[in-house]
Amino acid sequence: MLSRVAERMYWFGRYLERAENMARLVNVNASLLLDLPRMVKQTWGDLINITGCSDLFYDRHEKAEERNVIRFLVAEAGNPGSILSSIRMLRENVRTTREIMPSEAWEQINEFHIFVKNNVNSALKRDGRHEFLDAVLNFCHLISGLLSSSMSHGEAYNFTLIGRNIERADMTTRIIDVGCLNLIHHPDSTPETYDNILWMNILRSLSGYQMYRQHMLERINGEDVVAFLMRDKEFPRAIIHCLDELNECVSRLPKNDYPLRSISRVQRAVQELDVIKLMNGKLHEFIDTLQVDLADIHSQVSQTWFDYSSNEVLAEQDQARTG
Amino acid sequence: MNLKNYKIDDYYDELLNPKRQARPGAGKLINYLKKLTPEELQKRRYAAELAIKTMGITFTVYSQGENIDREWPYDIIPRIIPLREWQKTEEGLKQRLTALNHFIDDIYNEQKIIRDKVIPAEILKSSKNFRKECTGMKPVFGVWAHICGSDLVRDKDGTMFVLEDNLRVPSGVSYMLENRKVTKRVFPELFEDYNIIPMGDYPSNLFDTLCSISPRPLDFPEVVVLTPGIYNSAYFEHAFLAQQMGAELVEGSDLVIGEDECVYMKTIEGLSRVDVIYRRIDDLFLDPEVFNPDSMLGVPGLMRAWKKGNVALANAPGAGVADDKVVYTHVPDMIRYYLDAEPIIPNVPSFSCDNEKERSYVLANLENLVVKPANESGGYGMLVGPHSTRRQRQEMARLVKARPRNYIAQPVIAISTVPTLSDNSIEPRHVDLRPFTLQSDRTHVTAGGLTRVALVKGSLVVNSSQGGGSKDTWVVAPNQGRS
Numbered sequence: 001m002l003s004r005v006a007e008r009m010y011w012f013g014r015y016l017e018r019a020e021n022m023a024r025l026v027n028v029n030a031s032l033l034l035d036l037p038r039m040v041k042q043t044w045g046d047l048i049n050i051t052g053c054s055d056l057f058y059d060r061h062e063k064a065e066e067r068n069v070i071r072f073l074v075a076e077a078g079n080p081g082s083i084l085s086s087i088r089m090l091r092e093n094v095r096t097t098r099e100i101m102p103s104e105a106w107e108q109i110n111e112f113h114i115f116v117k118n119n120v121n122s123a124l125k126r127d128g129r130h131e132f133l134d135a136v137l138n139f140c141h142l143i144s145g146l147l148s149s150s151m152s153h154g155e156a157y158n159f160t161l162i163g164r165n166i167e168r169a170d171m172t173t174r175i176i177d178v179g180c181l182n183l184i185h186h187p188d189s190t191p192e193t194y195d196n197i198l199w200m201n202i203l204r205s206l207s208g209y210q211m212y213r214q215h216m217l218e219r220i221n222g223e224d225v226v227a228f229l230m231r232d233k234e235f236p237r238a239i240i241h242c243l244d245e246l247n248e249c250v251s252r253l254p255k256n257d258y259p260l261r262s263i264s265r266v267q268r269a270v271q272e273l274d275v276i277k278l279m280n281g282k283l284h285e286f287i288d289t290l291q292v293d294l295a296d297i298h299s300q301v302s303q304t305w306f307d308y309s310s311n312e313v314l315a316e317q318d319q320a321r322t323g
Numbered sequence: 324m325n326l327k328n329y330k331i332d333d334y335y336d337e338l339l340n341p342k343r344q345a346r347p348g349a350g351k352l353i354n355y356l357k358k359l360t361p362e363e364l365q366k367r368r369y370a371a372e373l374a375i376k377t378m379g380i381t382f383t384v385y386s387q388g389e390n391i392d393r394e395w396p397y398d399i400i401p402r403i404i405p406l407r408e409w410q411k412t413e414e415g416l417k418q419r420l421t422a423l424n425h426f427i428d429d430i431y432n433e434q435k436i437i438r439d440k441v442i443p444a445e446i447l448k449s450s451k452n453f454r455k456e457c458t459g460m461k462p463v464f465g466v467w468a469h470i471c472g473s474d475l476v477r478d479k480d481g482t483m484f485v486l487e488d489n490l491r492v493p494s495g496v497s498y499m500l501e502n503r504k505v506t507k508r509v510f511p512e513l514f515e516d517y518n519i520i521p522m523g524d525y526p527s528n529l530f531d532t533l534c535s536i537s538p539r540p541l542d543f544p545e546v547v548v549l550t551p552g553i554y555n556s557a558y559f560e561h562a563f564l565a566q567q568m569g570a571e572l573v574e575g576s577d578l579v580i581g582e583d584e585c586v587y588m589k590t591i592e593g594l595s596r597v598d599v600i601y602r603r604i605d606d607l608f609l610d611p612e613v614f615n616p617d618s619m620l621g622v623p624g625l626m627r628a629w630k631k632g633n634v635a636l637a638n639a640p641g642a643g644v645a646d647d648k649v650v651y652t653h654v655p656d657m658i659r660y661y662l663d664a665e666p667i668i669p670n671v672p673s674f675s676c677d678n679e680k681e682r683s684y685v686l687a688n689l690e691n692l693v694v695k696p697a698n699e700s701g702g703y704g705m706l707v708g709p710h711s712t713r714r715q716r717q718e719m720a721r722l723v724k725a726r727p728r729n730y731i732a733q734p735v736i737a738i739s740t741v742p743t744l745s746d747n748s749i750e751p752r753h754v755d756l757r758p759f760t761l762q763s764d765r766t767h768v769t770a771g772g773l774t775r776v777a778l779v780k781g782s783l784v785v786n787s788s789q790g791g792g793s794k795d796t797w798v799v800a801p802n803q804g805r806s
Contacts, residue, residue, distance in 0.1 A: 001591050002571055002573060002577050002591075003577070003591055004574065004589070095553055099562040099563075103377075103378075106379065155591065253591065255591075255592065305591040
């Protein structure tokens, strides 16, 4: 399969996942924030921190207030992580690889794009927001379902999964990070009820609340939530689950030595994690390394399968031929 | 549907004779159409539109700074050509492409035809599509143009003429194939009654043709389709043909030339050697080292690889020298010169503005002639005399005088019509026909071709970029034992 096509399928996977994550994040947090008392530290600015786009945001907006934040995350073409930008990129990546995708999926993606373009402004108003974001989530599920059931699970599909799982693991790390910064740094100033609500909110942001409850029979507490999101092998948004899937996908591809090595290393680090120690001040540091590791997996994938500075590879091939 | 009001006028109609009776082969179709109510006919049309939408058959138009994918315009009533007549046309097309390939090969090598004064040397010197970089090349089988799309028109008395030969990157074949699929969905019952020669084997014939010119005699040569990308109006076709042949659809940036001067494509397994490139990029964009240095579409070094014989290009660079419209006027001479035969399909009588006598005739009769630039395609820069304004004619006269070599003129041909569904009735609309000919060690012609139809009443312009549509084309054999 052509490297260019592989790369576009990879980004297709990432953008689809990114759009879905963003829609859920905004949806859950927006409704929660309206309920919380002022004394609770979580603010609209946290949503910006989660996405790691603070610089870009403050270049364009003065204050992190509801209207600006929502506009930035949902409707701004200048923010490459916004829902609007993600869908545009999603469509662009498929448009250039149409011969690979099942035609129904292409049609749905087109409709998705048209829907977002026409309705994105309704997300800026409180009364239309939920409906819009729900529709975005539905489109995302529809498209991944279509691909899963009507596209051959070969190399092209594999690359969409790689993109999806890297993006997904990345989002989980960000949500844990920001949520925990608030909770851990201000344990005394936050009443316990709200502490609970915030942990629940973190789970809901990753659509993990129900699954958590089914697995962990105790009441909600910080250690368990972090442990669940880090290394529950069965929960699809848990970091270890994403890494396991990545490992599986990459194992099916040729020349996978380097990326596979990086992935296995991170898998081990997550599995051997001591959560209690982590909760005593080491979490943020650990999450930082984890994000660097994910970025590293991305560049391994990209160097192995997408980039060829042609001469190097040719030299390599020449050696293989003569040697 | 009533055909009593169908006006045949002065044109040749492909399905009905002047007495509005069905021509040979068209009887069943006409009877069938007569039995359908206007509502039923509209229903079929909606079914066709739906099929085109769901099959994703589109073409791209560039308008207002944006590329828009439009649904392919298609008329449900097919055009019919009896097999016996078609066989003669087919022979004519084979003869013509053979002569054209002899000509191209000769021009880039000995130039015998010029030395023997059959064709004037000046024509070559001023040709925009002559590529001096190709001189001395000897592609395998002596074939330069492997894929040719010829535009045929039928005149008032029913004679078929060749209007143009397209030897660079002719397009339309995917629409020909898709039209057939749509018609099968819309009129399945007619296929029961007719013996329609299938044409669905084109992609596999194309693949065989491409494989046969591979520089490495392997069982499985690596064939790719090289596209300029999604912004090209024929991108749908590039993707379609790649998919149908099971070949990779590549862009220039997917290919590199190795130090061994072979072509490689970048795959996830590493670099993989490419043997044959079906290129859908014009010569001048193929290789920035040799041609347009700003081209982002091509592959630096591709011409080196081709000249070394390490990769085959279809069509070969430089093949366009023979689809120049001035060269066109000499094709009958080529057929006589190289094949020692009379042309089976005639040229449309043409005046070459390069020739002083013919030029003064053209300038004096602009009102009655069609004047065409020698090197354009898609109907651009053309003057249709009878439909032109005085100002347009004055402008054309100025252009012709300034660069006579760039223009030819032809009498207005009253091109034939086919019954076509318009809003609520069936009316005649003008058509041409583009069959596709493949040549390597063997020659193959599609059964029929793409019928393009001018959907606007009275219009003679059939190009899809200018409001034209299309029809399925049936070459029908007499029924043998099938009822």
